[in-house]
Amino acid sequence: MSARSEPGSQAPQSPTVGVLALQGDVREHVRALTDVGAFVRPVRRPAELDDVDALVIPGGESTTISKLAETFELLEPIRKRIGDGMPTYGSCAGMIMLASEVLDGRPDQQSFAGIDMSVRRNAFGRQIDSFEAPVEIDGISGPAFHAVFIRAPWVERVGEGVRVLGRVTDGTAAGRIVAVRQGNLMATSFHPELTGDLRVHALFVDLVRAAA
Amino acid sequence: MSESTAQSGSDQSTVAGEQTVSATGVVGTARVKRGMAEMLKGGVIMDVVTPEQAKIAEDAGAVAVMALERVPADIRAQGGVSRMSDPDMIDGIIDAVSIPVMAKARIGHFVEAQVLQALGVDYVDESEVLTPADYANHIDKWAFTVPFVCGATNLGEALRRITEGAAMIRSKGEAGTGDVSNATTHMRKIRDEIRRLGSLPTDELYVAAKELQAPYELVREVAETGKLPVVLFTAGGIATPADAAMMMQLGAEGVFVGSGIFKSGNPAQRAAAIVKATTFYDDPDVLAKVSRGLGEAMVGINVGDIPVPHRLAERGW
Numbered sequence: 001m002s003a004r005s006e007p008g009s010q011a012p013q014s015p016t017v018g019v020l021a022l023q024g025d026v027r028e029h030v031r032a033l034t035d036v037g038a039f040v041r042p043v044r045r046p047a048e049l050d051d052v053d054a055l056v057i058p059g060g061e062s063t064t065i066s067k068l069a070e071t072f073e074l075l076e077p078i079r080k081r082i083g084d085g086m087p088t089y090g091s092c093a094g095m096i097m098l099a100s101e102v103l104d105g106r107p108d109q110q111s112f113a114g115i116d117m118s119v120r121r122n123a124f125g126r127q128i129d130s131f132e133a134p135v136e137i138d139g140i141s142g143p144a145f146h147a148v149f150i151r152a153p154w155v156e157r158v159g160e161g162v163r164v165l166g167r168v169t170d171g172t173a174a175g176r177i178v179a180v181r182q183g184n185l186m187a188t189s190f191h192p193e194l195t196g197d198l199r200v201h202a203l204f205v206d207l208v209r210a211a212a
Numbered sequence: 213m214s215e216s217t218a219q220s221g222s223d224q225s226t227v228a229g230e231q232t233v234s235a236t237g238v239v240g241t242a243r244v245k246r247g248m249a250e251m252l253k254g255g256v257i258m259d260v261v262t263p264e265q266a267k268i269a270e271d272a273g274a275v276a277v278m279a280l281e282r283v284p285a286d287i288r289a290q291g292g293v294s295r296m297s298d299p300d301m302i303d304g305i306i307d308a309v310s311i312p313v314m315a316k317a318r319i320g321h322f323v324e325a326q327v328l329q330a331l332g333v334d335y336v337d338e339s340e341v342l343t344p345a346d347y348a349n350h351i352d353k354w355a356f357t358v359p360f361v362c363g364a365t366n367l368g369e370a371l372r373r374i375t376e377g378a379a380m381i382r383s384k385g386e387a388g389t390g391d392v393s394n395a396t397t398h399m400r401k402i403r404d405e406i407r408r409l410g411s412l413p414t415d416e417l418y419v420a421a422k423e424l425q426a427p428y429e430l431v432r433e434v435a436e437t438g439k440l441p442v443v444l445f446t447a448g449g450i451a452t453p454a455d456a457a458m459m460m461q462l463g464a465e466g467v468f469v470g471s472g473i474f475k476s477g478n479p480a481q482r483a484a485a486i487v488k489a490t491t492f493y494d495d496p497d498v499l500a501k502v503s504r505g506l507g508e509a510m511v512g513i514n515v516g517d518i519p520v521p522h523r524l525a526e527r528g529w
Binding site: 021022023024025026027028044059060061063064067068071072092093104105106121122124126127128129130131132133148149150151168170171172173191194195 | 329
């Protein structure tokens with residue numbers, strides 16, 4: 001049950017999706033979400049979290065986002081909202097921030113947890129290994145999704161109740177899990193916000209509407 | 213936007229160059245190069261000369277570190293030819309941190325860039341802070357898998373670097389001074405020229421391209437989108453949290469800090485404060501809070517006291 005669904009509260013533009021705006025490619029997610037019909041607000045302060053039905057955690061540097069979330073007292077409020085069922089989607093660093101376990105992270109690295117999975121940071125390698133490849137995503141129709149991986153993580157373990165939505169199909173990393181969903185939470189290793197293909201954002205906003 | 217440009221959107225229209233298929237997929241595309249810079253936005257990239265400094269930077273929340281032989285303030289003080297870092301030092305820095313590692317190559321020194329790519333650095337800065345290796349040509353950056361960032365003092369210079377394959381631009385400022393005045397001049401200049409292009413009728417863009425000494429296709433793209441086709445950071449003379457926040461308010465998408473951190477009294481605390489100021493650049497209450505108790509800022513030099521031939525921003529053409 002989200003904070004905005006109580007009787008009498010005015011929610012003329014719905015759903016309202018927040019984008020965590022501490023660091024990273026915030027603008028690209030804002031544009032993609034707006035294009036699929038969501039009302040979008042940046043979230044940098046705990047109070048701003050109260051105004052959103054859902055949250056997107058952008059790509060960026062996960063150690064920086066973790067540190068800023070801790071410093072500016074967003075860690076616990078976001079964990080609590082996620083625990084209460086707030087739909088949340090993370091791409092790349094956002095996937096790391098949603099993992100219950102982070103591998104190859106900093107010892108002090110914090111996450112919002114939420115999805116029962118182990119995610120390895122920079123699993124595909126350094127920037128010179130960053131790549132583009134098609135990925136079939138469960139729940140998305142049409143041609144394979146053209147996925148952009150940038151110093152990307154992958155999912156090494158998923159718990160029960162986590163649905164694998166997509167894997168790398170070809171090459172040395174074939175079979176690696178790169179898209180998952182658990183309840184109202186979604187995560188991808190890759191960056192749909194960089195491609196102009198809105199199908200992942202549309203899938204998430206549908207999920208937000210269904211959860212409202 | 214006219215129908216003639218609608219075919220593929222802004223992130224594709226000017227993209228050319230080398231692409232390679234690796235064991236996982238297509239690597240070295242303009243999209244993964246420019247996309248890497250998108251992930252650094254809103255962050256601070258810090259100059260470091262040792263693995264120990266790199267750790268301090270990562271602890272403070274830097275989004276990346278820049279490995280170089282000497283920070284600009286020391287290059288200024290000591291003189292001599294300044295070059296790419298020792299590969300052992302770069303390896304040490306790569307091993308010390310988990311965030312991206314950038315490294316500087318001399319302008320036009322494509323072999324230093326080849327070496328840096330072989331070492332596995334995540335971004336190469338073809339930098340005026342080092343002694344130029346070629347006074348006519350910059351590196352052909354399309355020929356590399358690793359992405360490049362280059363400095364610019366105005367829009368024409370930025371677009372020439374993008375034409376050569378730069379995937380990220382930083383305004384130059386005047387490195388190693390702690391004097392932010394040139395950073396503001398260059399950022400205002402780039403932004404003013406972008407705004408001016410947006411106000412021109414389309415039939416005047418041809419002459420605008422001639423005057424900017426930049427390709428017409430890129431000029432038209434900037435006029436239509438109101439921004440560079442790559443991420444724009446600021447650099448050169450940023451020494452305080454307020455400096456970083458001012459540059460963000462002027463339109464920078466992130467901040468490079470060179471000598472300003474490790475030439476100050478308390479690098480760890482100052483680094484963390486600049487990170488926070490870059491995120492909350494538009495919130496004076498946060499800025500006031502993080503600006504307290506940082507100890508001595510770097511002493512600095514007024515840019516006006518440096519003879520023109522010794523100004524680093526003059527390098528690059």
